[in-house]
Amino acid sequence: MAGSPFSALDMQGKVALVTGAGRGIGQATAMLLARRGAAVMVADIDGTAAQATAQAISANHGRAAHLAIDMTDEDQVADMIDQTVRMLGGLHAAFNNAGIARVGPLLAQAPLSDWQQTIDVNLKGVFLCLKYQTRHMAESGGGAIVNASSCAALLGQQRTAAYCASKAGVIGLTRAAMAEYGPRRIRVNAIAPGSIDTPMLRQSVGDDDGIIAALGKDYPLGRIGHVDDVAETAAWLLSDAASFVTGICLAVDGGYTSSGPWAHNPDDAPA
Ligand SMILES: NC(=O)c1ccc[n+]([C@@H]2O[C@H](COP(=O)([O-])OP(=O)(O)OC[C@H]3O[C@@H](n4cnc5c(N)ncnc54)[C@H](O)[C@@H]3O)[C@@H](O)[C@H]2O)c1
Numbered sequence: 316m317a318g319s320p321f322s323a324l325d326m327q328g329k330v331a332l333v334t335g336a337g338r339g340i341g342q343a344t345a346m347l348l349a350r351r352g353a354a355v356m357v358a359d360i361d362g363t364a365a366q367a368t369a370q371a372i373s374a375n376h377g378r379a380a381h382l383a384i385d386m387t388d389e390d391q392v393a394d395m396i397d398q399t400v401r402m403l404g405g406l407h408a409a410f411n412n413a414g415i416a417r418v419g420p421l422l423a424q425a426p427l428s429d430w431q432q433t434i435d436v437n438l439k440g441v442f443l444c445l446k447y448q449t450r451h452m453a454e455s456g457g458g459a460i461v462n463a464s465s466c467a468a469l470l471g472q473q474r475t476a477a478y479c480a481s482k483a484g485v486i487g488l489t490r491a492a493m494a495e496y497g498p499r500r501i502r503v504n505a506i507a508p509g510s511i512d513t514p515m516l517r518q519s520v521g522d523d524d525g526i527i528a529a530l531g532k533d534y535p536l537g538r539i540g541h542v543d544d545v546a547e548t549a550a551w552l553l554s555d556a557a558s559f560v561t562g563i564c565l566a567v568d569g570g571y572t573s574s575g576p577w578a579h580n581p582d583d584a585p586a
Contacts (some may be wrong), residue, residue: 322558327352330393330403331553334386334411337364339513340463344410344549345543349377354414356399357381360413378403386413386440396447398443404450408553411444411476418474418519430477435571441488445503449496457500459553462489464505464564469572476583482507485522486564493562500563502553511540524550535570 321327331348331371335341337359349355349372357372359365360382371383380402384395399406419429441462452458467475468482489505496503509517510530516539520526530539548567551557566572 323558324551324554325352325552326408326554327405330354330356330399330405331408331410332356332358332399332406332448333410333412334358334384334440335463336368337361337369339427339515340508340511340542340545340549341410341412342368343546344412344438345377345379345551346377347374347543347546348553349379351548353404354378355380356395356403358384358413361386377486386411386443387435389443391439392443393447396451403571404511405455406448409444409448409458409460410510410549410553411441411460411482412438412464412549414463415480415513416475416519418557419477421474422476425476428479428536432478433477434481434484437478438484438488441485445488445492447503449492449499451498453496458503458558460492460504461500461549462503462505463551464489464507464568466507466509466568466572469507469562469566489564490562497561498532501553502552502557504557504561505564506545506548506552507564507572508545509534509540509566509571511542511545511567513542526583533571538569540569 331353333341333345336345336357345355345357345368355372357365357369357379365381369379372379382395382398384391417429417433419425448460462485463481465486467479468486486505486551489503492503504584512527
């Protein structure tokens with residue numbers, strides 16, 4: 316039987332919004348969605364970076380627009396959805412990816428301002444995006460949303476309590492939105508990346524290839540992640556290929572959260 320020339324991964328005819336798309340995971344995902352045919356709204360608090368990503372998409376024969384948006388500001392987020400629909404003709408897929416990671420002191424010394432800033436961007440920002448995305452998608456026949464959580468929501472780690480809490484909150488928000496909007500044909504999922512080689516990670520651990528390679532030794536696959544590892548997963552969840560998948564938090568972590576400290580001694584690998 317002749318196969319269909321169209322893949323369920325195709326995003327032809329769809330409009331996708333990616334937040335934090337000026338660099339890192341968001342940029343890679345925006346570019347992948349555009350290569351698969353989506354018109355992409357590139358949103359970032361750094362307007363110059365957002366513009367550069369949109370220009371790279373256009374240079375590659377894709378369709379993109381860009382906005383400088385702070386995800387913590389309700390009016391700006393509401394306007395982002397309106398502008399996406401007005402400039403690109405709809406909103407079918409959204410990757411709520413923008414986030415910050417602050418490595419600070421232990422809990423007893425942690426300033427409340429650090430807590431507030433992290434919760435504002437990582438949790439309130441996703442809440443605001445969901446609020447206006449679900450409103451639009453419910454009225455326009457449905458859609459798919461992916462929220463950026465983290466392995467830090469699944470495993471404890473030191474000096475990042477606000478980050479861990481914000482990313483755990485994203486999983487709760489994802490499930491709540493899934494339950495409320497499944498009947499309106501909106502799928503809502505989360506992804507939990509492990510360490511991914513991005514500017515955020517290098518700012519946290521050091522901008523040094525040796526440090527990055529050493530981090531990979533803790534991963535059963537022997538390496539940390541590349542931005543395209545996460546982009547492929549997010550783009551799949553946003554596509555019709557994942558049409559019966561909703562409410563999950565999918566680890567994209569080379570096996571990190573599935574293994575214990577005894578599980579991946581690199582010297583004990585099978586020949
Ligand atoms: N890199 C990792 O190892 C890793 C691991 C797990 C989860 N994550 C999550 O994945 C997402 C992307 O991470 P990344 O490593 O690509 O980060 P990054 O810092 O490289 O890029 C994040 C982008 O978000 C933008 N941004 C920050 N605050 C914003 C705001 N208030 N409004 C709009 N845009 C804002 C930044 O300008 C930046 O372009 C984040 O939510 C992060 O927490 C990353």
